[in-house]
Amino acid sequence: MSTNALYADLSIYYDLMCTDIDYSAQSHCIQRLHQIFGNQKKQHLDLACGTGAHIRYFLNQAYISTGLDLHPAMLAQAQVRCPEADFILQDMSDFNIGTHFDLITCFLYSLHYNQGIEKLRTCFDSIYNALNPGGIFCFNWVDKYKINNKHFVKHHLTYENALFTFCSRWYYSGQGEMQALRLSIEKAHPDHTYLWQDEHPMVAMGIQELNDFLQPHFEVHLFEHDYDKIVPWDQVSGNAIFVCIKS
Structure with missing residues (x-):
């Protein structure tokens, strides 16, 4: 996506x-x-x-x-x-x-x-x-230069009878003028789960x-x-x- x-x-x-x-x-x-x-x-x-x-x-x-x-x-x-x-x-x-x-x-x-x-x-x-x-x-x-590629932030909440998990992290390869913001959103119902993932290119x-x-x-x-x-x-x-x- x-x-x-x-x-x-x-x-x-x-x-x-x-x-x-x-x-x-x-x-x-x-x-x-x-x-x-x-x-x-x-x-x-x-x-x-x-x-x-x-x-x-x-x-x-x-x-x-x-x-x-x-x-x-x-x-x-x-x-x-x-x-x-x-x-x-x-x-x-x-x-x-x-x-x-x-x-x-x-x-x-x-x-x-x-x-x-x-x-x-x-x-x-x-x-x-x-x-x-x-x-x-x-x-x-x-x-x-200070980005830790292993570090991430995550939080959970309930909305419309579903459990949402939001996770984000910075990623930098170590060279170049672009880094990335990696996002994921999980929407969990009792019988099924939806997952969206995306990577945003950032200067x-x-x-x-x-x-x-x-x-x-x-x-x-x-x-x-x-x-x-x-x-x-x-x-x-x-x-x-x-x-x-x-x-």
Whole structure:
């Protein structure tokens, strides 16, 4: 099954797959970073917004939010969750909305969905062009050199009389500009079980490399991947939160 087919067919289960994510803590952390580094305005764009779970928390804090995603089924659910927000069907690798923003976000490592370094470059160009002066771009990133191919996360829950098991893991071969996000969803009934598996190609880069990559256009600040407190990145861990100020 292709990458797009997985999300198109299973978009109804996307929120179940992400049920262990603390959207409130993530959103609040980025709002705090925006208060520290931003221009104190609240025009907000969320890239790869999915079903709008993060946007809901920004709207609750009086942000004027827009969501962008490549999957119509996701956007349909996001519009129901956040009727006061605008949603746009575009590819974040090369988008043009015609509006400028004070804060652009991309959660859940979704910036990795850019298909290669050149796509990532055009994505950053689009982000830079869409930011107001003093606007910031916040996202999280995993360092390709720190990926443990054996590590995975898994959780279970019951929904519609079925037991769901969601599993995800990063994989990097050790060379090249692409890594993979491997996903599986198992839906078990008493008498039968369905299994979906997929591998999403993701752009790969080290944190220090990405920092250098961003420098020409942004003032970059790196923080530990900890949404409960704001701590500078220790230059050792394999995850970081990037805050990029339009220079």
